[in-house]
Amino acid sequence: MFFHDLKYFILSQLKTKNLIFWLLLFPIALGCFFRIAFGEIYGNLTQTEPIPVAVVEEKDNPVFRSVLESMQGSKDRFLDPVDMDEATALDQLKNNTVEGILYINDKLRLTVAEDGLEETMLKKFVETYTLRETILTDAALMHPEKIEAAAAALSKDCHSVAAVSVTAENTNNFTQYFYNLIAMTALYGSLLGMQICFNNQANLSALGARKSCSPISKAVSLAADLTGAVLLQFLCMAVCVTFLVFVLKIDLGNRLPLVYLAACLGGLTGVSIGFFVGSVGTVGQRVRTGICNAVVLLLCFFSGLMVGNMKALVARFVPWLNEINPAAVISDSIYCLNLYSDYRRFGEKLAAMLLISLLFCILGIIMTRRKQYADI
């Protein structure tokens, strides 16, 4: 009975145009739109080629030299420094062979030929280094015994500034739209969740009434339909992530299996929310679907799907909202995965998703398991 119900739930949902649109076509179309809209910027930001820069050493600076050396050994380096004299450097700058000239003196100076993304990144690097150098100088004056440790820290920081803050952080400004797109797709799983209620509750549809009259127990029926909805949603999430990564070439980081995991758990969250929404009240299917769509888009709005810095604004003014907004939790999970090397925050986000899913599933089951209705 379980597998019979499961089979037909999946079969019927696979043929439901409304669901195919919201769970597959709409996210793919929106992903393509984002890709086209942010395409050039995104391509530049995710470039893997280091920026060629001329280094003119006017004065010996061992600290900066160590920063450059440590950077050269890194596979994530974003600078390709070449030592040369000033005349050659100016000549190469003019020919666009290098994007800028770094003058090493007491203070680090930068010369660029024009304004552009690479030049902006170089300026940011110089600013960051100068700031750190000032900190180091102050530390040397106040704690000379710790100067070696501070120099090592500065070197390390500059490397990380180059690899993460400059490159990755800027990329996130655009990649987070895709994180939110994944969150939106996951939450559209709520449509599948709602369908479970329409198929099982006698007070919501004739189908539900007919099924309630049959000898299949509510528990088996709900379990089969929930399983079917979750499996379908996993499939949709897998298609969505695969499309973003392999067709649109969106860089979702190196830990792709975990991105799939986060997306699937997000899908589970979406299904459970829909299941709960579907089980409350007796409003019709169309109205309920409309409400669900609106709520999903609202949640995604607050997580930054429409306005890039919305999540930062929410974090500043209503920080708790990001913690309970499922869309924010889902997009944050992938964000954390790509920002932090450890798994603590990622794990926290997954746990939050599981908790939300569990909560809504339990509430939904409590509401749906009712055997008789006061009104049909």
Next chain:
Amino acid sequence: MENTVIKIENLVKRYGDLIALDHFSLAIREGEIFGLLGPNGSGKTTTINCMLSLLAFDKGSIEIFGQKMTPVNYDIKKQIGIIMQDVAVFNELTVYENIDYFCGLYITDKAERKRCVMEAVEFTGLGEFLKFYPKKLSGGLLRRLNIACGIAHKPRLIILDEPTIAVDPQSRNKILEGIQKLNRMGATIVYTSHYMEEVEQICTRVAIMDKGKKIAEGTKDELKRMIKNTETITVEVLGLSEAIRNEIVQLPHVYRTEYDGERLIVFCSGGTHNLIRVLDVFRTHEIRVGRVYSELPTLNDVFLEITGKELRDRKGDSHVLS
């Protein structure tokens, strides 16, 4: 005595202040086609929903096949087939898939299920439409699919809640014939409708409901005997005088007449040869008449007389004499 399949006692169902079922009792015997007749809002569907344990009720008891009906009494549910007022099928599944799905909720054995599905398909004449989706079916075919989904598992008790709503006359006749065939095959049928002629055509016993109450119950003949009117004679005649009408009212067994300037309707209670006596009056006065009809009472007359609705209609009718 035949076995009682459904036994309802003192059922009360309230929706707030509205009493949908008011101490409603009923006993349906095995092998019957039992008609539950009443206007919209009389409580027929509420009764069905209570019977099926979909709807909670305030008072009373319901037994089906001698057991108390509860939402988790799956033994009883296995023996019931339900055909809802609204078509309850998946629009995304084909005709075959729909029947197979609902049949599969009752029959787990695949081979047996397939056989049952094909028998239901044959019974409802949907063989040509197995791969069709419900949206591609006409209203009549859709109703037949709805029926096929409800009967494929060969239930002992079939409940049909107004299955012919919005169905063309041809499909309606086929549905009614199908119901009689199911009954001949051994199923007990509960049939609700507000179409009196349908109930009259197929039901062996009838309960008439109004405002949540059972106002009459019995075979068609028993019900017809309950009312005063036993024959209605209609005569097309122009310019009939008051005196002639009074003469007709004075005839034996005639208790009332109605005249609208073109047609005289004579209501008789009991007796024989009423038509001959009425026509004799016209012949005596050499009055030419048009078409003449004599009709025996229908369930419609029974309902109108028992519910008192005719009495309310008469208030504004100045042509009525009695």
